[in-house]
Amino acid sequence: MPMPAPARKSRGLSLSLPSFGGGSGAPPRPPAPQASAPAAPRGGFARAQAAELTAGVADDALAEGPEDAGSAPAPLEPALVEGWLDFDALRLPGAGPQRGRLTRERPRRSRRLAKRAEADVTNLPAPPRAVDPRDTRGQFDHLYAGEGAADVPSNGRLHRVALSAARAPATPRFVTAPREAAEVYREARVENPFDAPLLEGPVEIFVDGALAAQSTLGHVDRGGVLRAGLGVEERIRVARNARVDESSAGLLGGSLAVEHAVTIDLSSSLGMSVEVEVLDRIPVTDDKDVEIKLLSSQPKAEPYSQEELGEPVRGGLRWRVPLAPGGKASVAFTYRVVFSSKSEVVGGNRRE
Template sequence: MKNLTQLVLAVALTAIAASAASADVPATTGAISKVTVYRGQALVTRTVSIDLPPGASELIVKDLPAMIVPESIYAQTSDDTKVLSVRYREKAVREDMREEVRLLDAQIEDVQHQIKYAESEHQHLDMQWQMFEKLKDFTIAAANSDLSRGLLTFEPVESLTGLIEKKGLEYYKQRMELEDKIAGLKKEQELLDRKRNELVAGQSRTEREAVLFISRTGGKKTAIELSYLVGGANWQQQYNLRANPEKSNVLIEYNAVVNQTSGEDWDGVTLSLSTAEPTMVAAPPVLEPMLVALSNPALIQQVQDGGFVGATQARQYQESRKANIKKGITANTELNELAINNQAFFFRAGQQELQEFQQQIAQISRTEGISVTYELPGRLTLPSRSDQQLVGIASINARADFTLIATPLLTDYVYLQANLLNNSDTVLLPGQASIFRDGEFVGKSRLPQVTIGETFTAGFGIDSQVQVVRELENKKTRIQGGNRIDTYDYRIALSNYKSVPIELQLLDRLPQADDASIKIELEKTEPGLSADSEYLRTARKKGILRWDMKLAANTIEKDATVVKYSFTMEYDRNMQIQPQRPGRTQ
């Protein structure tokens, strides 16, 4: 019995000592100093400055966010301090400890109390109303009895009627005021509830902490950086293009729309935006052998007919690879399976299918595979909200060569277009752009990916002071042997209502044939086609006609600039011309 008592006492003393030791472990939240936002995640770094004694010690960093990725936590310190290990832990708490949530809870409780009081007052008023109705009925019945016996004159009846009407109106007004008050309070509670739900979205009443085991050789204050990934963070690039044609300049405002619902506010942080993939995986996947065997040709043809060549399938293949790479060594089997399916497709597909698939993969890799990081100037604040916040990435003054584009075969409108040079040190990712010309909004567009030193084209809306009209002047047909020859004469009139001369690029086209069964020739054109070497090397060979025009000022109606051209099509007289649309069989 004595031994048992001693054992219980020893266990109790050990527990008390452990509790006391835990209570002595310093705990701090630190301060969020820098954040890198990726697509769907963010890398958050907290800086903790603390005095720790030489030797081994523990440190608790508390109030970690709900959307934290526990396996991503790591810590770094100065030279005289070493982080031996970092452990993540969770513990249940009775209430949300954040000040903002507590304030909302107090407001909600106050509104609920007001609603309860108003509803009780409304019930009491209802009881008074019922008593008034009974008293009114009794009074009217008594008055009717007195009137029938001749005991009541007109004056008391008038006074009684006025009293009943007055009291009834008072009760009605009080009821309506209370009902309006209750409705307003309930709307206020709904708004407060929504705000609270946004704050605690995806969060449970759980406290999250990182326990750091640290060894120190010095005795001075140490700075520790604790970093971790969080979900619920994203950013998307967008642009404003502000054109000034008179100065041959376009201001490119490169912005980002950022939002985060990680569960913690980023207050006064150094913010970076990145397109990289934060895999947190160090080891490469292991390539396994691939066994092959012979199969039924009919089965192979069936697989080929499946057509694994679309943009959707190519994108799914790339996304599956990315998703599995993030899993590290645990996804080795899935990565090898994806590789086997990809190689099997290459073994069985035809040349055209392979080219299409390769083109899709190359395009996706070019637009989505590039990895860039933008360091934003200054310090920014991003609260944990579903709201989006616009931040500036860069402002670029780009030299622009403006020209007017007329394509009357497609539209009667003439558009202003510019070739711009990205002469900055910033890569421009593909994204939506708002287009402005001389301070006026002209529409929306989309920017392609533009690398440093690359030239790109952007449209700046319709110029209503320039007009174009295309018409078929004449069509002649003659038979020559077994062939039919059609001749088409076109006239295009260009009107310039401006008081200054302008340069314009006029585009039209000839039909194209894949074989010699149709002979198509440009007979004449006045003026001549563009002499631009790049145009002659590329678009001209595909049947595109281009004229580089200079329109004098105020050239309209009979003074309009005129372009004329003729072409012939020669083909079997027993056949008809049929357009071949891309991707369709005739």
């Protein structure tokens, strides 16, 4: 009888197949594991069984890691700091040479598409009159928490999301600067009802459910006052008239006194009583040889610096004039400018 055929060798596995003669013999000792690839045995069933066993051994080898798993793991790949700040691409492998060490995942096609979509949204043009908060937020940041969840369609377009709503009383204000424009403007003054600052940007104003004006809101701090312009009040008229007189002054007539008498008339056709703030100015100078003095004011004027608008002025005057329904009122003040008779004001002495 022929001797049994020698067993085929594979990595970590001994496979003994009987000869075609039907004889049997003592199986040989299992050989030591080798790194060579297993040889394919003859016969269809034998080949299928060997392939199945070999695949199982390969899976076990991959799960357990390489034979030198006890050696030092591979060092972290050198990368820029910006790469490690991409937290979505960081992974913590559970097996392999980098097990337990933070690694960076190569960007897949889905991540590349997500980055491209993010860039497209970032580069979208801003709405009309919108202001980037990063340019107007000042020195500090603030977190605005919404009162509820919101669904934002992922269609690459801008969508408006309501964060919060609050109610606060609005106080009407009527103001005019007839030296600049013969018009009376109205605005609404609202104290900031939120426990957060309001950023600069566009604002839409509705009166009785109808859109009254579109304006730009300035930065309002927590507890500050919001001033929203409502346009010109056509039912209040204002007119400014001035009279200028020149005369000699001083002991020997070496000075020239230019006296200005200004009158501001107001008339209302409103059906309610209002208060109008009238703003005006008198000249100012740093020349010691020129004297400017406010002689009279009726009613009495109060100094006005315009600091609340962030553009301070000198020589400002303000009057708070009450106007009855369909009534009239007036403001009158006089100031005098004295300087050397040999000099002349640039542009003419009669500046009004």
